[in-house]
Amino acid sequence: MSINxxxxxxxxxxxxxxLFSTAQEDKYADTYSCKTGMVHFFSATAMENIxxxxxxxxxxxxxxxxxxxxxxxxxxxxxxxxxxxxxxxxNYMESEKYPYASLDMEIAENLDYSKDGEYDVTLKGTIxxxxxxxxxxxKGKLSVKNGAPSVATAVFMVKLADHNIKIPSVVGANxxxxxxxxxxxxxxxxxx
Amino acid sequence: xxYFFSSLFLLxxxxxxxxxxxxxxxxxxxxxxxxxxxxxxxxxxxVINGQSVEMTKKGALDFQISHRFGDAFASKADNIHNLxxxxxxxxxxxxFDYGITDDLxxxxxxxxxxxxxxxxxxxxxxxxxxxxxxxLWDVHIKYRALKQTTDFKIPVTIDVYGNATISSELNSNNSxxxxxxxxxxxxxxxxxxxxxxxxxxxKATNWLSVQLSPTFVWRNIVPLNDKNGLFALGISARAKxxxxxxxxFEYYIPCQKAGIGGREPFAMVRGMKSAAYYPALNLGVxxxxxxxxxxxxxxxxxxxxxxxxxxxNAHNWAQGQFRLGFTISRSFPLDKKHKGExxxxxxxxxxxxxxxxxxxx
Numbered sequence: 001m002s003i004n005x006x007x008x009x010x011x012x013x014x015x016x017x018x019l020f021s022t023a024q025e026d027k028y029a030d031t032y033s034c035k036t037g038m039v040h041f042f043s044a045t046a047m048e049n050i051x052x053x054x055x056x057x058x059x060x061x062x063x064x065x066x067x068x069x070x071x072x073x074x075x076x077x078x079x080x081x082x083x084x085x086x087x088x089x090x091n092y093m094e095s096e097k098y099p100y101a102s103l104d105m106e107i108a109e110n111l112d113y114s115k116d117g118e119y120d121v122t123l124k125g126t127i128x129x130x131x132x133x134x135x136x137x138x139k140g141k142l143s144v145k146n147g148a149p150s151v152a153t154a155v156f157m158v159k160l161a162d163h164n165i166k167i168p169s170v171v172g173a174n175x176x177x178x179x180x181x182x183x184x185x186x187x188x189x190x191x192x
Numbered sequence: 193x194x195y196f197f198s199s200l201f202l203l204x205x206x207x208x209x210x211x212x213x214x215x216x217x218x219x220x221x222x223x224x225x226x227x228x229x230x231x232x233x234x235x236x237x238x239v240i241n242g243q244s245v246e247m248t249k250k251g252a253l254d255f256q257i258s259h260r261f262g263d264a265f266a267s268k269a270d271n272i273h274n275l276x277x278x279x280x281x282x283x284x285x286x287x288f289d290y291g292i293t294d295d296l297x298x299x300x301x302x303x304x305x306x307x308x309x310x311x312x313x314x315x316x317x318x319x320x321x322x323x324x325x326x327x328l329w330d331v332h333i334k335y336r337a338l339k340q341t342t343d344f345k346i347p348v349t350i351d352v353y354g355n356a357t358i359s360s361e362l363n364s365n366n367s368x369x370x371x372x373x374x375x376x377x378x379x380x381x382x383x384x385x386x387x388x389x390x391x392x393x394x395k396a397t398n399w400l401s402v403q404l405s406p407t408f409v410w411r412n413i414v415p416l417n418d419k420n421g422l423f424a425l426g427i428s429a430r431a432k433x434x435x436x437x438x439x440x441f442e443y444y445i446p447c448q449k450a451g452i453g454g455r456e457p458f459a460m461v462r463g464m465k466s467a468a469y470y471p472a473l474n475l476g477v478x479x480x481x482x483x484x485x486x487x488x489x490x491x492x493x494x495x496x497x498x499x500x501x502x503x504x505n506a507h508n509w510a511q512g513q514f515r516l517g518f519t520i521s522r523s524f525p526l527d528k529k530h531k532g533e534x535x536x537x538x539x540x541x542x543x544x545x546x547x548x549x550x551x552x553x
Contacts, residue, residue, distance in 0.1 A: 031214075035222060058222060060215050069215045075228065081525050082249040082294075087482065090232055091435050096398035100219070104212060171482035 030064035031190035032149050038184040039072050041158075043176040050084060050175065052077040059185045061149055063113055068123060068152075070103035070183075092165050093130055101129040105138070118143045123154070130163040140183075148189070155182040230340040230395045233349060234403075235485045236521045237289055237297075237334075239428040240442045240474040241493055241501055242405060245349045245393040247336055248291035248299075253526050256287040258303075258496050258519040265512030277515050282306050282494035290526075295336040303328050305359070306494035308504045310468070312415045314368075322369035322415065324504040325359035325383070328497050332356075340394060351391040357499045359383045370413050382413040385499040393428075399438075403428040407444070409502050418453030422446055424502045436480045440487060444472040444502055453503075460492075460509060470508045472501050485521040490514050 037057035043050040054076040061068050074095040079085035089095040105125030123138040140154030157178045160167065167175050234244035237254060248254040262280025265271060274280055285303035292298060305326030311319045332355035340349040363379065364371035373379040386409070393403035405426030414420055424446045432438040446469070448455045454468025464470075476489030492514045495501035507513035 031211075033218070035218070056222070056226075058215055058218050060211055060218070062211060065211070067211050069211050071215050071219050073219070073223070075231075083252065083483075083523055083525065086232060091480065091482075094435055102212075102215075168482065174482070 028190045028192060030062050032061045032063065032187040033190040034059040034061075034152075034185040034187050036186070037070070037072075039077075040182050040184075041077075042180045042182075044180075045174055045176050047174040050079075052079045052085070052088065054078065057183070057185075059152075059187075060190065061152070061187060063111075063149065066107040068103070068105045068107060068125075070105075070185075072101040074099055074101060092160075092167075098129075098131045101127070103127050105136075107142075111142070111144070113144055113147055113149065116144050116146070121152075127158070127163075129158070130165050132163040134162050149187045152185045152187065153183065155180065157181070227345075228342045230342050230349070233340070233393050233395045233401045234430050235438065235478055235480055236487075236519075238287075238519065238521075239403070239430065239440055240476050240487065240489050240491065240519075241472065241496055242426050242428060242442055242444060242498060243334070243351070243353050243389060243391055244428065244430075245336070245351045245391045245403060247294060247334065247351075248289040248297040249523065249525075250291045250294045251526055252291050252523045254287075254289040254291075254297075254299075254521060254523045256285075256289075256519060256521045258283070258285045258287075258517065260284075260491065260494060260496065260517035261515045263507070263513045264490075264515055267512075282515060283496045283500075285496040289334075295339075297334050298332070299334075300329070300331050301497075302330075303496045303500070305361075305497065305500055306504065308494065308506050310415060310504075310506070312417070314416060320366075320368045320416070322364070322366075322371060324495075324500060325361055325370060325385075327360040328357050328500060329360060330355045330357040330497065330499070348392050348394045351393075353387075353389040353391060355387045355499070357385045357387070357497060359385075368416070370411075370415055372413070385409065385411040387498050389426075389498070399432040401430045405444075407498065407502065409499055411499070411503060414503075415453065418503075419448070422448060422503050430478070438478045440474075440476045440478050440489070442472065442474040444493075446471065446502060463510060465508065465511060467508075469504070469506055472505050473509060483522060486518065488516070488518050491517055 035058055036055050037059050038053060038055050039057045040053040041051060054072060056076040057070060057072040059070045074093045075089055077088065105123040108122040108124050111119055119142050121140050121142045123140060126133045127136050138154055138156045140152060142149055143151045158181055159178050161177065234246040236244060237246050237248055238244060259281060260283045262274060262277030262282055264276045283304050283306050285301060287299060287301035289297050289299035305328045306324060307326045308324040310322050312322065313319045334351055334353045336351050338346060338350040340346055361371055363373040366372055373382050389405055389407045391403060391405050393401060395401045405428065407424040407426055409422045411420055424444050426444045429441045430438050446455055450456055456464055456467045459467040459470050460473065470492060472493040474489055474491035474493060476487045478485065478487040492507040492509045493501040493505050494507055495504060
């Protein structure tokens with residue numbers, strides 16, 4: 001009886017190990033990532049243009065679950081004018097308090113990754129910035145190459161008031177209420 | 193079977209956040225690869241009167257203008273008549289600073305100088321009346337040697353600051369005073385004083401910065417019984433209480449043997465009223481408006497230059513000898529060459545069109 005029991009438990013254990021190991025193997029099968037995502041924003045007013053770029057944004061795309069997550073480090077944005085960069089981090093984004101902006105989204109369309117080409121995609125989910133979450137729908141383009149996602153681009157507007165970013169009236173003429181954001185991610189197979 | 197489905201459900205719930213967790217861990221490993229330096233330890237190149245570790249940014253011209261009023265409560269009879277020091281200007285100064293690189297800046301400045309009146313006792317004679325040198329012109333250089341990292345692997349930022357100051361005052365023609373500037377090399381050298389300072393600061397939290405500034409001042413001419421070389425220790429701090437405002441604090445104590453030049457240790461704390469010189473204790477509130485940094489302060493130092501207020505500060509808080517003052521700083525990016533520098537790669541994304549994004553008010 002005791003032998004039987006140990007045998008049974010052994011089988012269960014083996015099965016569990018087998019299941020777990022396959023799960024480990026398949027865990028990142030449909031996962032693609034980008035470590036040098038470019039995020040560029042642009043604010044234009046009659047007084048001055050403000051723009052900055054970050055080349056350190058991270059993105060993970062899962063072709064099976066259709067989930068897309070993006071993380072952007074606020075202090076990673078580089079400005080031409082260092083004083084603007086200081087104001088961006090200290091007065092507007094409060095980068096020490098809210099170090100990252102993130103996107104937690106899902107691709108609405110069912111894409112056929114076996115066919116190469118450029119697809120129009122719609123992302124639905126939330127943008128979290130300056131500690132405030134906002135439900136958004138973003139339209140973008142995803143190009144598929146060799147059965148895998150290759151390059152994703154999108155251009156969208158972010159309303160500063162949506163994320164509780166206040167502009168004092170004295171500099172109101174210098175900063176646009178809506179900021180244009182464009183992103184460019186080049187994907188590669190995810191490796192842990 | 194029931195358990196199987198529920199566990200499958202649980203697994204799917206876990207998976208949805210798993211991707212974000214994976215991204216978080218990826219961010220952590222990516223962040224560790226790059227060393228990130230602490231920024232904005234202070235808001236200005238000066239804390240109040242003394243230097244901070246902050247540098248003028250590369251290619252920028254920093255312009256500062258400071259004003260210190262007269263003693264606020266020094267004399268009961270005059271308080272009302274000079275509106276608590278408002279009618280007087282004990283010191284006025286302008287400073288220009290240019291950032292050669294992000295870690296090296298040079299500059300020049302001109303301060304009026306407090307012109308502190310001193311009565312220096314002379315053995316077997318009547319005390320000599322004199323004033324501290326005024327009309328101070330300086331050239332200065334500041335170099336950042338070490339930068340603090342946000343992970344505290346390098347816990348401090350270290351700067352070295354030095355200046356050479358010359359007084360353009362008229363000759364007093366009295367060889368016993370510090371304003372004796374005869375013709376020739378001796379007179380010229382009497383006009384000079386120098387400062388060498390180390391600035392060690394740490395941004396302890398995102399709201400609190402603390403700085404120690406060991407200082408050495410050299411004056412070529414000093415009053416009788418004083419020393420040419422004077423060591424002092426500065427302690428400065430900034431506590432940010434909202435994203436645009438902070439409280440600033442500064443304390444400079446000369447480290448000398450008691451009695452030299454009339455200097456006593458902790459004269460203010462001991463409540464002394466007869467010491468010739470007192471340590472500098474300054475307090476202020478700093479405002480950051482878009483582009484300008486502005487601070488209003490209360491200080492017992494009448495002079496703005498380090499070479500003036502460290503050796504010659506004869507004002508005591510306890511006797512109402514403190515004053516209102518303000519400093520305005522504005523930084524102008526001058527470097528046109530770097531304006532065109534590309535900080536981003538042009539991807540396949542269309543170039544932003546200003547017309548489309550412009551908001552009409």
